[in-house]
Amino acid sequence: MIDFKLVRKEVVELLQEIIRFDTTNPPGNERELAEFFKKKFDEEGIENKILDAPDEKRATFWARIPGEEGGKGLLLLSHLDVVPADKKQWSVDPFSGEIKDGYIYGRGALDIKILGAMHAVVMFLLKRNNIKLKKDLIMLSVADEEEGGEAGAKYVLEKYPELTECPVVLGEGGYGTTGILPDNKLLFSLSTGEKGFVWVKVKTKGQPGHGSMPIKDSAPNRLIEFLHILINHKFQLKFADSMREFFKGFASHQGGAAKLIMNNVQSLGSIGFIRKKLEENPKLGAAIQNTISVTMVNLGYKGNVIPEEAEARLDCRVVPGTTVDDFLSELRKLAEPYDVEIEPLISFNPNESPIDTEIYSVIKNVLSEEGVVMLPFISPGITDTRYFRMRGSLGYGIVPIIVPVEELNRIHGIDERVSVDNMEWGTKVMFEIVKRYLAK
Numbered sequence: 558m559i560d561f562k563l564v565r566k567e568v569v570e571l572l573q574e575i576i577r578f579d580t581t582n583p584p585g586n587e588r589e590l591a592e593f594f595k596k597k598f599d600e601e602g603i604e605n606k607i608l609d610a611p612d613e614k615r616a617t618f619w620a621r622i623p624g625e626e627g628g629k630g631l632l633l634l635s636h637l638d639v640v641p642a643d644k645k646q647w648s649v650d651p652f653s654g655e656i657k658d659g660y661i662y663g664r665g666a667l668d669i670k671i672l673g674a675m676h677a678v679v680m681f682l683l684k685r686n687n688i689k690l691k692k693d694l695i696m697l698s699v700a701d702e703e704e705g706g707e708a709g710a711k712y713v714l715e716k717y718p719e720l721t722e723c724p725v726v727l728g729e730g731g732y733g734t735t736g737i738l739p740d741n742k743l744l745f746s747l748s749t750g751e752k753g754f755v756w757v758k759v760k761t762k763g764q765p766g767h768g769s770m771p772i773k774d775s776a777p778n779r780l781i782e783f784l785h786i787l788i789n790h791k792f793q794l795k796f797a798d799s800m801r802e803f804f805k806g807f808a809s810h811q812g813g814a815a816k817l818i819m820n821n822v823q824s825l826g827s828i829g830f831i832r833k834k835l836e837e838n839p840k841l842g843a844a845i846q847n848t849i850s851v852t853m854v855n856l857g858y859k860g861n862v863i864p865e866e867a868e869a870r871l872d873c874r875v876v877p878g879t880t881v882d883d884f885l886s887e888l889r890k891l892a893e894p895y896d897v898e899i900e901p902l903i904s905f906n907p908n909e910s911p912i913d914t915e916i917y918s919v920i921k922n923v924l925s926e927e928g929v930v931m932l933p934f935i936s937p938g939i940t941d942t943r944y945f946r947m948r949g950s951l952g953y954g955i956v957p958i959i960v961p962v963e964e965l966n967r968i969h970g971i972d973e974r975v976s977v978d979n980m981e982w983g984t985k986v987m988f989e990i991v992k993r994y995l996a997k
């Protein structure tokens with residue numbers, strides 16, 4: 558038996574240490590942190606490598622505990638980089654790893670240096686306790702997640718497929734929360750899939766002229782009319798397999814009308830007031846439909862000139878069960894009456910892993926023994942796990958901590974932090990999942 562009270566100190570100190578590497582992306586500069594991990598893993602006698610990146614100051618860290626039966630088992634995925642933090646707005650230095658009131662503060666404390674620390678300690682514990690695994694356990698902590706993964710996950714999957722491909726990947730995405738289920742029950746939303754995205758340029762040309770004599774079908778007018786249509790457009794609700802399971806599971810903790818609605822959400826969800834209620838939770842609303850956010854508009858250059866051109870950018874997100882192409886053809890249909898051009902810039906298709914898998918059951922059981930209800934959920938945002946799902950891996954997002962929902966607003970925000978208690982609990986849960994899934 559491992560005493561996780563003793564592990565607590567180790568995992569907390571490791572997180573503090575890795576927060577102190579400023580891996581703000583851009584530019585990332587992840588190599589020094591990768592070298593720090595290398596030293597730690599060398600000391601533990603665990604096989605590891607630093608994988609290169611297109612830029613020599615950047616790198617990805619890779620480690621493996623080989624299984625006895627040969628072949629790959631499980632890959633623990635995290636990233637070394639973090640988003641920028643404005644020191645002036647924080648109550649502590651975001652790169653100090655300071656502990657205050659039982660919390661470790663720092664950029665990356667929730668996204669996602671926390672996972673790097675937990676995954677590493679899980680590997681150390683398996684090795685030190687000489688726990689034999691059936692198949693390979695791999696830890697991969699990549700560069701460049703926060704800027705799309707071109708220099709990290711995407712790069713190493715292409716360049717080092719033999720090291721990085723794995724049938725099952727556990728990455729970031731799902732967190733446990735309090736205050737959502739009734740009776741103080743704890744809910745863990747396991748991320749089983751991610752919405753796809755397409756960034757679109759909308760462009761149109763028209764008759765230019767003097768602002769004193771309006772042109773009804775000018776480029777800006779038609780663009781604005783089209784954007785107005787988009788803002789008010791209701792996409793059909795679409796429930797991915799995971800979201801159907803989510804509502805079914807959620808219903809079992811409800812009573813009365815709520816239970817009835819949740820159980821029949823596919824048929825009832827589109828009813829006006831029910832849809833409105835579902836959409837009150839922005840994360841839930843986003844998980845069950847395609848969405849469009851207007852992010853940039855460029856309409857002219859002078860106050861009294863009607864310009865010839867008008868342009869806008871859209872951030873569009875697409876639910877699993879459909880494709881970016883399906884979405885674009887719907888968008889083009891909407892655009893037809895306004896004579897605007899739709900140009901997709903970059904995109905990635907939605908992706909989802911099934912829930913009738915062994916690893917899914919293992920995670921669910923481990924959490925259930927801890928008194929936590931686990932339900933699958935589609936993440937509105939993207940993580941590097943998508944690259945692995947697209948290559949045929951099962952991919953699930955699990956950050957094993959339980960926090961009040963508001964704490965999650967600190968992700969990419971101010972005073973990002975994680976409690977020392979959560980570090981201990983999460984490491985225990987992660988260790989148990991890996992052991993139960995892979996140990997002989």
Ligand SMILES: [Zn+2]
Nearest residue numbers: 668669702729
């Ligand atoms: Zn992240």
